[in-house]
Each structure stands twice: as structure tokens, then as C-alpha cells.
Amino acid sequence: MSRSAVKPGECVVLGGPSGAGKSSILKMIYGNYRCDHGRILVRDGDEQVDVATAEPRRILALRGSVMGYVSQFLRVIPRVSSLDIVAGAATDSGVSQADAWARAERLLTLLNVPERLWSLPPATFSGGEQQRVNIARGLAADRPILLLDEPTASLDAANRAVVVRLIEEKKRAGAAVHRHLP
Amino acid sequence: MMAKLNDKPLLSARNLGKHYGQRLGCRDVNFDLYEGEVLAVVGESGSGKSTLLSLLATELSPTAGAVNYRMRDGETRNLFDLSEAERRFLLRTDWGFVRQDARDGLRMGVSAGGNVGERLMAVGGRHYGRIRDTASDWLNRVEIEPERIDDLPKSFSGGMRQRLQIARNLVTHPRLVFMDEPTSSLDVSVQARLLDLIRGLVSELGLAVIIVTHDLAVARLLSHRIMVMRQGRVIETGLTDQVLDDPREAYTQLLVSSVLAA
Numbered sequence: 001m002s003r004s005a006v007k008p009g010e011c012v013v014l015g016g017p018s019g020a021g022k023s024s025i026l027k028m029i030y031g032n033y034r035c036d037h038g039r040i041l042v043r044d045g046d047e048q049v050d051v052a053t054a055e056p057r058r059i060l061a062l063r064g065s066v067m068g069y070v071s072q073f074l075r076v077i078p079r080v081s082s083l084d085i086v087a088g089a090a091t092d093s094g095v096s097q098a099d100a101w102a103r104a105e106r107l108l109t110l111l112n113v114p115e116r117l118w119s120l121p122p123a124t125f126s127g128g129e130q131q132r133v134n135i136a137r138g139l140a141a142d143r144p145i146l147l148l149d150e151p152t153a154s155l156d157a158a159n160r161a162v163v164v165r166l167i168e169e170k171k172r173a174g175a176a177v178h179r180h181l182p
Numbered sequence: 183m184m185a186k187l188n189d190k191p192l193l194s195a196r197n198l199g200k201h202y203g204q205r206l207g208c209r210d211v212n213f214d215l216y217e218g219e220v221l222a223v224v225g226e227s228g229s230g231k232s233t234l235l236s237l238l239a240t241e242l243s244p245t246a247g248a249v250n251y252r253m254r255d256g257e258t259r260n261l262f263d264l265s266e267a268e269r270r271f272l273l274r275t276d277w278g279f280v281r282q283d284a285r286d287g288l289r290m291g292v293s294a295g296g297n298v299g300e301r302l303m304a305v306g307g308r309h310y311g312r313i314r315d316t317a318s319d320w321l322n323r324v325e326i327e328p329e330r331i332d333d334l335p336k337s338f339s340g341g342m343r344q345r346l347q348i349a350r351n352l353v354t355h356p357r358l359v360f361m362d363e364p365t366s367s368l369d370v371s372v373q374a375r376l377l378d379l380i381r382g383l384v385s386e387l388g389l390a391v392i393i394v395t396h397d398l399a400v401a402r403l404l405s406h407r408i409m410v411m412r413q414g415r416v417i418e419t420g421l422t423d424q425v426l427d428d429p430r431e432a433y434t435q436l437l438v439s440s441v442l443a444a
Contacts, residue, residue: 031421033428056407056421057216077381077403078374 008144011171026147028052030069031059042066042145064092070138071149074122074130082108082125083118086136093141100140107136110162132159139166146170192217192252192358192390193238199246200233206414207233209246213409213419217357220384220391222405222422224398224437230414231394232362238392239279239360240269254357274304278351278359282366284343288335288350294321295331297350305354320349324379341372345379352383359384361393365400377403398438402426410434 006012014022027033029040035052042049044066083104090100111132122133152160191214200207208230215221223231236242240261249261281287288297298317307313318328324345335343365373395401401408408425410418418431429435
């Protein structure tokens, strides 16, 4: 891909066979993989940041307030409950504590994670449950850019529909953000 | 965790090096550390990471370079130009040092409460009751039952001793904490608990941390940035997940691929 741009509220799909580099591109945007050449410009308020050359702490700041990333895999942190994982992702992006808890509960409910699991760390959950906690975490935050790497892979049809609905919700919120930022 | 992006570094190492006679400890180390940042220094034994930590904590004198530190009054000083009294004051108040072996970081003949209270007295705490209350509060925060306040660390398990070390170090609200392999002497399940505790406290208190570890999973869990050392030099540096997921140097690739899961 030589040149590409994404606007607020827009959803771009990277398609292609496995091994084509779809995930690598997302990881480069997120700063997880390095770029050998080229630029990745991300708008943070009035500033444009080139992820390809930015300092680590600049990228961390972007991840805090601008870019979110959801993969299929949840990296489990010992002893942190599912509800805390999801709510923590929201507070990290600047959402208030009370709002974060409400969002976390709503997302876990919508994604059919049984309430009896909320207080447990996801280490012992099934693969599908872990994936849904991970998606809830990715969607709990308020960030203008959301990078989704096969978010619905291996989900059943009902849960896939929920994820699609939640992504639509995010797109509408993104469009609203656009109108406020000229 | 990111406070302001335009603030000044808390600590800057410039061309820092140490030779033990002819033998190289480390050389040409350059980095900036900002408040609230956790930097992991990784490498195999003999890579120079412990020498580097000792230099930064002013336990060793460098043979080259400087370490600039922004003091609480806002003034930036080269640590190796400080007087002995100034250096000691930093060590007791603004810094913490969590050692691999708790026996090096604790006073084994002094009670748990005494170990925590000692640091408070060093910064001018005089009121016995208040010191005891604060110590008890900190024991609680590191998940040691307050009833154990008068027990000696000798009677504590390895994990409890490490948690006591953490309480002792954090009670004075330092801005910078050095950690030297804090979990490597513990069982895996005890490690997880300690790591989680450290992770929580570091983000809650906004601490800057320099942690030396050979365990890449520890670096992954705790740090924002990583420096990979080999034969006394920093060979690769960057965001932790970037260095671990997309290592540039062949040596780092080897390190990453030789662990079970990081």
C-alpha cells in the first residue's frame, strides 16, 4: 500500500489472504512494529505525530488518548478482575471512574460474559470468553482511532452481531468527534 | 501515566561508562527517564546491567560520563557532583532501591514496623504513634497483616520480605525507584502476586522506575520502555512491546525466542 488516509467516523477494511501483511500494518500504526521506511501520521488534537519516528513516550501518549487496538488475543494480567480490566481501559483514556464502571458492565453484559465471571481474572476463562473480555476492553475507551485485528474471528454468530453493532456505535461517536474538531 | 509531554527528564544518563581496571562494566550509555516512566534494563548475566544500575544509584563512580537528576527543588544536578550528605538524603527520601535479596534491602534484626518507620524517621518523622500508624498502613498496602508489625523479617516468607522491602522504600513517597531482579528469587505464583502489587503501586503513585531483570515477562508486564544490554553496551532500545514483538537486533531476537512466553 503506497498511500492511504482514514477520516473520523470512517471505517476502512484491510482485506487479503493471510500473510499479506494486514496485521503488520495495524501493528505499525499502533507502534508495535517498526517501520523501515515511510510515515504514519496520526492527528492528536492540533498536532500531527509521525508514529514511524516518534519517541516511545509520544507513542504511549497516543495510545492513551488517541489510538486503541484490539486483537483476538488477551494478554492476561495476574489477579486483575475482568471488570477492572475493562473499566481500567476506559479510565486510561480519560473516562471518569463512575462512567468507566458503567461502560464496563454494559459491554460485558452485551458481549454475554456471565456476571459471575466479572470479579475473576480471565486467566481461567474459555478462549471465547477471554476474547470477549478483550473486545470489551478495546471498546470501553474513548479514542478517535480504533484498530481492530480480526475482532470477530472465532466468535459465534450472536456475539459477532453484538461486536458489529458496537463498532457501528463507535463509528457514530467518531463522526460526532469529527464535527467538533474542524 | 503520561503527565506532560513537554516536561523535563527526571534523570538523564550521558555517555555513562565504567571500567574495572581493564575490564569493561558498561560504556556509552545514554537515555532519558521521565516521571511516571518504567524502564526495564534486560540482558544476560555479565551484560553490564547491574553495573549500570549501581552507577545510576551512585553506588559506583563512573569512569566516564554523567547522570543528571532533576532534584525536588527543580534544579538539575550531576549526581557525581553531589556532596556525600546530599547523596545520602536523596537515597533516603527521593529514591528507593528494591534489592534482589531482601536481606540486602532490609534490616533483618529490626521489626517489620521498624523497617518501614526507619525511613520515615530519616525524613524527620518524630511522633511515635504517627510513625507506627503509617507503617501499619503501608504493611496493609503491601498485603502484610498489620498484626505482624512487631515480627522480625526473619520470620517472613520470601514473598513477604520483598513486599516489606517495597513498603520500606515507598513510605517516603520517592519519585524514582531502582529495582534489581525483585522477583527472581521467588516461586512463580509468589512472583505473579508481587508483580501485580508493584504494577498497581507504580501506576497509582506515578513512580519512575528503573528495573533490571533477565526475565522478559517481568519487563513486559511492568515496563513502558526497554533497553537491551550486551557486553557492556546498550544494543537496542524502544517501546517494550515493540522491542519484544519486533526486535531489530539478532541478539534481541535470540533473547526473545529463548524464553517460553514473554
